[in-house]
Amino acid sequence: MLTGVLGIASExxxxxxxxxxxxxxxxxxxxxxxxxxxxxxLGRDAIPEPVDTCGNAAG
Structure with missing residues (x-):
């Protein structure tokens, strides 16, 4: 909100x-x-890790 007030005042x-x-x-x-x-x-942290539904060990 402060940036909006600053912008209006600047204009x-x-x-x-x-x-x-x-x-x-x-x-x-x-x-x-x-x-x-x-x-x-925020968008990068919101992406869930893929889940292996086949029961295979990762790696």
């Missing part, structure tokens, strides 16, 4: 902030990478 005051607006752009990029990485890890 409203873009003409006042000037070059500081590039900081918002950088932080937005970092935010997307962080969220993507966590979603990737």
């Amino acid at each position: 409203l005051f873009r003409h006042v902030i000037g070059m500081g607006y590039s900081v918002y752009g950088f932080l937005l990029f970092v935010w997307f990478i962080a969220v993507g990485w966590h979603l990737y890890r």
